[in-house]
Amino acid sequence: MELLHDRCAALDIGKKDLKACVRTPNPGRGRSRRQETRTFATTTNALLELRDWLVAERVTLVVMEATGDYWRGAFYLLEDCLPVILVNAAHAKGLPGRKTDVSDAAWLCQLGECGLLTASFVPPEPIRHLRDLTRYRTTLTADRTREAQRLEKELEDAGIKLSSVATDILGVSGRAMLAALIDGERDPDALAGLAKARMRPKIPQLVQALTGSFSEHHAFLCRLHLERIDQLTKAIGELSTRIEEQTRPFARQREHLVTIPGVGQTVAEVIIAETGADMTRFPTAGHLASWAGICPGHHESAGKRRSGKTRHGNHWLGGALGTAAMAAARTRDTTYLGARYRRLAPRLGKKKALVAIEHSTLTAVWHMLTNDTDYQDLGGDYFTRRDPERALRRLTHQANTLGYTVRFDPIPEAA
Template sequence: MDVLHERCAGVDISKKDAKACVRTASTKRRGTFTTETTTWGSTTNAVLALRDHLLAAEVTLVVIEATSDYWKPFYYLLADELNVILVNARQAKNLPGRKTDVSDAAWLAQLGAHGLLRASFVPDQPVRELRDLTRARTQLTRERGQTVQRLEKLLEDTGIKLSAVASDIMGVSGRAMLEALIHGERDPQTLAELAKRKLRNKIPQLTEALTGRFRAHHAFLTRLHLDHYDQLTDAIGQLDARLEEAMAPFRPALDLLDTIPGINRAVAEVIIAETGGDMSRFASARHLASWAGVCPGHHESAGRTKSTKVRPG
């Protein structure tokens, strides 16, 4: 098998340290290679020292396995002066029974030397920052939804069925009723009269739904949930404002994506943050769909299809 990189390094990363294996051609016997494995810390100074070590070894390729988020400081610092590729752990699996950090580093170096690894897509810094913002907003939005679910669960404990009548208990009418409950109002008719607009047509149903056993204990927890909901809403608003500024260079692509039926502004921002907005790095639309994880798997053996599940993406 051809050797594309006579001086190649593999780096196996963990939270506290990293094993770096430098694979170079042997000076004693032609066609053979020697390996040197060293251990380095994961702090910035240690990674910079590793970079100097690899530069001194004159490696032409550094292979890093994508391990959680631990690879990021290594990739960002080493890529400044070295040819670094990030590889998917599934594509660089070691042989069973040989799983150690040292052997993994050597295995990465060997695969990289023969060009058997495909580099993962690592976007530029502006796109990485967009990803951080959109992913944080997605997470906070999910947490806000979970807060509403906890509140609904709490109301079930009181026997109040507000969510069975009002589609959104965090709307103007729902919030007014919840605030009144917190402040001691227990009369179902009085609470139902707080309904606004179309919900006023359901005052009889609301009166029935708001009859329950709402105690001081429930008022305390409801207050906590409402405050948490408002904090998350405020944080999401700050992220939206920040994203508005960060999306300025991608405005044409964002406006174009927003015209597609079923894709709103927020989804368009996520698409740009995840793909970078530059489609030239993908050979075709099929490559993009495969990279995004929306293509079914293809695993066939002896004429039988074994798996077609979609991978996480």
């Protein structure tokens, strides 16, 4: 096979050390190749020695697998002076029966020198920093949700059915009632009297919901849950402030993204952090959707198409798009995305319909960031306008199902 890189190196990285394989031409021996493998620790000084060795060998390509987080130190140190690519481990599986760190490095090097590996997307340093912030905020937000669920579990254990009446038990009224319970108040009427604003009409239901067997044991655990929720809320606020500062260079892109139905500021920041807001890395919207893992898969054998389920992609971006898709689906027929969801859900099911909305959203993101423009909604009546005869057939079928016949006459134009 033709060699695209005469001097290629590959790294098989572990936690404590790595195997570095270098393949170069063998002078005086025709097309044969010289191969040398060395072991280096993953400390900074050892990685500097590795870099000096690769530079001395005049390596033109360094390949490494995305092994957990262990690849980061070597990649960041080498990227300034050598062409480095990160590859998906699933794309470089070795041959059966020869699985060792040394053979893995050699196999990776052979694939790299022949140009058989596709580089994964590694964003520049500012985007990497933004990614760390948005991902940690997502993690803390999920932790806060779980802590609120634990709090609700303790209330249920005590027979307190506050969540059956209050939409948010951590709202102003809910926090006041919980604080009173923790401080020792057990009178349901007194607790219900702490309701504020829109909760006041629900006082009779609150009296029933707040009647239970709330003990000192429950008070102790609920206090810990509330303290933990407050700590997480404070940390999330600090992260949001920091993210706001980091996304100032992308303020224009963020303003474009929030015009998409269902996409708020938080989701827009995640999209910017995960994609880098640079669509030149993705030739088409289809490439972006494929990279994100929200397009149908291809599995065809013997002329038959097998499963078309989506493959694994960027789950941080997928989670944000899922949030946006659920919000867009609730816009009813006022938006194109809402109409598309209601059109697909009966035929595909809710889950697949939401994935289709995620795909449409990401397609819009690619075009908007490529053309530097706001979202242009096609309207909730897009599908009716596109194929009015189909809409009439659907209405006729529904009427016939109910036992009616219908006739459609055009509305006369006003004089």
